[in-house]
Amino acid sequence: MSGFWQRCRIPLAWLLLTRQPARLAVALAGIAFAGILMFMQLGFRDGLFDASVTVHKLFDADLVLMSPRTMSSIGMAGFPRRRLVQVLADPAVRGTTPVHWNLMLWRNPETRRTRSILTIGFEPGDPLFSDPSLAAKAHVLNQQGRVLFDERSRPEFGPIASWFRQGRTVETEVAGKRVRVAGLVALGPSFGADGNMLTSRETFLRLMPNTPPGSIELGLIRLRNGSDPLQVAERLRQMLPDDVSVYTKQGFEEFEKNYWRSSTAIGFIFTLGAAMGFIVGCVIVYQILYSDVSDHLPEYATLMAMGYRLINLLGVVAREGLLLAVLGYLPAWVAGQGLYALVRSGTKLPVYMNHERSLLVFVLILAMCMGSAAMAMRKLGDADPAEIF
């Protein structure tokens, strides 16, 4: 305890910053602005990438099989369905679900215009999504030509959900064939598809008669409790031929995100936006700290004349940078939360504040402030204690 009191010093950095409240307010506003810019750009970027796996996340699977020729969800290639039978030989595998996946043309029953809709075909008795409410609805798909429509699909598909809730019979054309909406599910649009619908495997094959027999696009694998997905995935890779790829569920989602990252400029644009926020923040903090050091140069020189070491003074400037980072980050985080909510309600993009982004932006703001402080410290070299006499 006595050591604490011996180390305890006058909070010079805090007093230097708060001596001019107006300048401090401008500095904090600038840092908060830069922080908000980074939060928004990174939020948009991650939100768009997260949106590309809206449906992927819902699957009830620990491992996923895909064709190695598959590039993304908008270009799924098929692989032999019997690979799913083979994986059942592994003692850790609890069950499998073969899934058909393709984009088809949906005709808006109101405007008669067509639009691509993601169609997922599966055996209605098999588990597909983690949400148990789907299992209760899936039995209606046993009847041929019936579909479950995603009520979160974009409005361009027509007022399907409201018509269905009103008790109207909703029928339309998919891939040139008649289907009837037998129920609603809530999935959400993704990057590759503005809307989704679920069908039985039988209906899917009727809509896509050219699908090669015995070919599926996805194989969902559920493991027994306590199994390590990474280890099982490795075993399956060794066991299965190379006409199929094995992914963990997280790897499956990353595969899709990577496609959009590498094939579009989204990542670059929003990362550049965040970098601009970082640079703007650096300039603001540097200006504030540089003028602060310049203003107090005779006082710093006095302290050096008294016997304070340069490292002590550098520490004061560094602590000023740290204080600015913390004080500027807090309003940026709060404003970011509010703006994310605004974006979610306006665009349905899944933009949420998460720990990783909160930490990333804090680290960026900290780097911004400490980097600027380091540059402002060079001015301290001009503090000549001999000049103060």
Add this chain to the structure above:
Amino acid sequence: MLSSLLATTPRPVAPEPSVQLRGLNHWYGSGSNRRQVIQGVDLTINPGEVVLLTGPSGCGKTTLLTLVGALRQVMEGSVRVFGLELKGSTRGQRQQLRRSIGMIFQGHNLLRCLSAEQNVQMGADLLPDLGYRARRDLAREWLRAVGLEDHLGKLPHDLSGGQKQRVAIARALAAQPRLLLADEPTAALDSRTGREVVDLLKGLARNQDCAVLMVTHDPRILDIADRVVRMEDGQLIDGGDGERLWGAHRLADTGRESAEG
């Protein structure tokens, strides 16, 4: 009050001079603009000795203070402070030495964001092995000693010029220096406060063996000096080691000169 402050940490008598200058020369500028401001200065100041340095403006007094205060690199000659040769010394050695030297500047150079008490505490903070409260109490004691006990929380812009100077003096003394360098410390003070301050400095010298080198033009304080050193054109013409003058009549003479000048 003063005696209690000065008795807080009695200093052992140093076995060697506090300051010893030998053949000191110093120049400013270079090439054709090179100008010598200190010429062959020899001076010794012993622990507890109060030396007043007088002379016309521009004669090199302040440069001499900065050289003794380890604020400038020594160009030629020898400057030994507490036995440390400053010529060729490292930045770290000079910085460490400055912790033993109290400096009172003509421009007080108080930190504008700190109260009077905090400014003085910045000096006390240099003392090792003292807790925060002890350093704060020490700062308050020194402010009381310079008559500012009612101004502890005031910021520099709320203080008069004389009050600021007294805070600067308290700050220098709070670090419990072994050598005090002062540049016109009483210039901004009225006669009564000026007298109190110089008595304080003299008490410090006597009780703690603190050597004092003070630049002054104030004839009212010459009586506190053990020695008056007069400087002209960078040379010591009176009171240097070649001619140690202790007589009261010389002090009075110097006082008259300064008053007339």
